[in-house]
Amino acid sequence: MKKQMALTLSAVLALSALAGCAGDATPSNSPNKPTTPQTENGEQTVETVKIKYVVPGTEPKDYQQVYQKVNEKLAADGVGVEVEKLYIPWDAWDQKLNLMLSTGEEFDLFHVMQDRTPFSSYYNRGALADISEEIEAYGEHLKSHIPADIFDGAKINGKHYVVPTYWVEMASEGQFNIRRDILRENNLEEPTTPAELISAWETVMNNWKGSNKPYLGTRADFDPISLHTSVLHRTYDTFPFTVKDKFFYVNQNGDIRSWFETEEFKQDAAFMRELYTKGLTNPDILVMKQEQVDAQLDSGEWFVRLGTGGSLAGMQKYNPDATVDDIGVVWFNPEKEYLRPLAFKNGNAVPVNSKHPEAAVKFMNWMLASQENYDLVQYGIEGTHYEKDGDKGFTPIRDPQNNNNSRYRGSDSQNGNVNFMRFDLESSIPENNQVLFEPNPEAINSIAANFVFDPTNVRTEYTNILSEATASITPIYMGVQDYDKAFPAAIDKMKKAGLDRVVAEYQKQFEAYLAEQ
Incomplete structure (x- = not known):
């Protein structure tokens, strides 16, 4: 067996x-x-x-x-x-x-x-x-x-x-860390929109005093939950929604769609493209290893971190006067609901x-x-x-x-x-501790949080689209390739690999799951 x-x-x-x-x-x-x-003598x-x-x-x-x-x-x-x-x-x-x-x-x-x-x-x-x-x-x-x-x-x-x-606390998904000491250094206000964030980042990049540029510290992927590009989703009119199992857009009405074929995916890709073309992400982003990302955070040479990260010791390598309050948590549209995707x-x-x-x-x-x-x-x-x-x-x-x-x-x-x-009370980040480790009583669970997809009926197609998305979709989502130029060929490859069949099977199983609740 x-x-x-x-x-x-x-x-x-x-x-x-x-x-x-x-x-x-x-x-x-x-x-x-x-x-x-027991031994022979009973011991x-x-x-x-x-x-x-x-x-x-x-x-x-x-x-x-x-x-x-x-x-x-x-x-x-x-x-x-x-x-x-x-x-x-x-x-x-x-x-x-x-x-x-x-x-x-x-x-x-x-x-x-x-x-x-x-x-x-x-x-x-x-x-x-x-x-x-x-x-x-x-x-x-x-x-x-x-x-x-x-x-x-x-x-x-x-x-x-x-x-x-x-x-x-899974409702921490959707926020990011920003360096307040870097904002002060550049006479900047905390950004409230993606456009303001990019503008502030350009200023920081131009004025940076460190030996290495403060690129967005992340490895390449096409999954917004893995990358925490879900921070952008709070700015879309269709929020709350999540991307489940890498491929499936799911909103709170129970609608299932192919994530790559949504307007939201296109908007995410446009944001990442702007970061890339303006030099805010590493030019080698597609081959960045996690250890390299971690090393950048440890060096203190960063401005924005999707999700949470960084440490006082790292920050003080760039700015000896930094304190634990110099890493702040930012939510776009903080008045909106807080969603637990998983x-x-x-x-x-x-x-x-x-x-x-x-x-x-x-x-x-x-x-x-x-x-x-x-x-x-x-x-x-x-x-x-x-x-x-x-x-x-x-x-x-x-x-x-x-x-x-x-x-x-x-x-x-x-x-x-x-x-x-336990928490390092001297160097851990208070706002991160609150967001990550304290329950959020106002948070809601995604309608798909507990849903488990079984791709047995489309196993070959599911394996194929995983491989194809890594090759064809990731460069678009990370902004290395222009969406308008590269997406038509990429989605054609995804469909030939079996995307439509997998989405149909997902919809079928999810509808059955909802019916049982």
């Missing part, structure tokens, strides 16, 4: 295959108690179940030291699990993960980014294990600290295929080839069993990597040899939970 699944996944993901594998980290020998087999032996957890990003300098402590704590708590994390660079993430899934490589847990590749996409490839029984048996703390409506949004046909990460933003899933789904769930559950466990995974070793600052604060212990960052930091987006999260 697994061989057949691997062959199927290989065919579906052939276009995404990327040669090469990161090596395994050296396994630790911490004892654990997953089972208690119980202790056996460790080791799981491999695959995540995007760069391994922190002190990862090995921290996870030795994590595994020692897991052993002391009798969880019966030892964890090894495998980090895959951002620019290779999609290709490498798809290769691991398609070839049936054995691992036990991997990170899911709903705004990049939703868990339903992995489910539809047959790549996810049903972990409903494991959550029921071993997920006590997961169920206690993740709201039921978010958990329900992570189900397909009533079964659990992913554990959602409750780390962010039920949740990130999560963690167990691949179908895992031999230890129960161990993966036990580990995730253990992280939320106590503040002590959470702190260790997220912030490292107290006194070495951080110090506590009250009930919800922490102060990272910075290393001049590590770009003045701590030598270890976990990931809120991968494993965070608002019930346990």
Whole structure:
């Protein structure tokens, strides 16, 4: 069965295959108690179940030291699990993960980014294990600290295929960060429209004193939820609407359309084209890697960040006098409704080839069993990597040899939970904390937030349009190619790849979904 699944996944993901594998980290020998087999003389032996957890990003300098402590704590708590994390660079993430899934490589847990590749996409490839029984048996703390409506949004046909990460208020989608210190430096007011934003940005670019230009820090994509170009959508008369699963415009009346064929897509592309032609995006935007984007933010040489990002330490590299209040949150048309496009933003899933789904769930559950466990995974070793600052604060212990960052930091987006999260009270951005981590009682959910598309009936077409959109649509959406000149040929290729059939199938399933609500 697994061989057949691997062959199927290989065919579906052939276009995404990327040669090469990161090596395994050296396994630790911490004892654990997953089972208690007996020796010949009747004594119980202790056996460790080791799981491999695959995540995007760069391994922190002190990862090995921290996870030795994590595994020692897991052993002391009798969880019966030892964890090894495998980090895959951002620019290779999609290709490498798809290769691991398609070839049936054995691992036990991997990170899911709903705004990049939703868990339903992995489910539809047959790549996810049903972990409903494991959550029921071993997920006590997961169920206690993740709201039921978010958990329900992570189900397909009533079964659990992913554990959602409750780390962010999804209604934060639609805002962006701006540098107020840079506005003051250039005698500028905070922009209230896309046109005002571009005008201010041109002034900043012309007057910039840094060594690198403050380009829009982003990688290339055609999905506005992934790019956070959804900030523009609040300025359109048709808002509120969202773009679901990369291809589908969905408004609150339940209307489904091909996103690329909407006037809203054209308006987005026109904005990005103006950024590109005026030199506000990197001329190499189509090949920018996530690590390059992160490096720009860390350098402090940026003016606008779609979504949220940046840090005080980074800002002060450009402006030593910057404070945490110099990053502001901007909403276009703030009087309009605040929309949650997704039920949740990130999560963690167990691949179908895992031999230890129960161990993966036990580990995730253990992280939320106590503040002590959470702190260790997220912030490292107290006194070495951080110090506590009250009930919800922490102060990272910075290393001049590590770009003045701590030598270890976990990931809120991968494993965070608002019930346990700590904040760097000295350098975190107050307005970002409020938007991201405090519930918005005025927000509404997209009508499609919990809808899961099953492309089984159009699997070939769905695979084809994913590939074609990356090649033909992304350059238009990023403004590198002129919409009027390039779009007719691009949409013709999309339709030949099967776009119309996929949209029709999506509409059919969505109408059935609405009828069941």
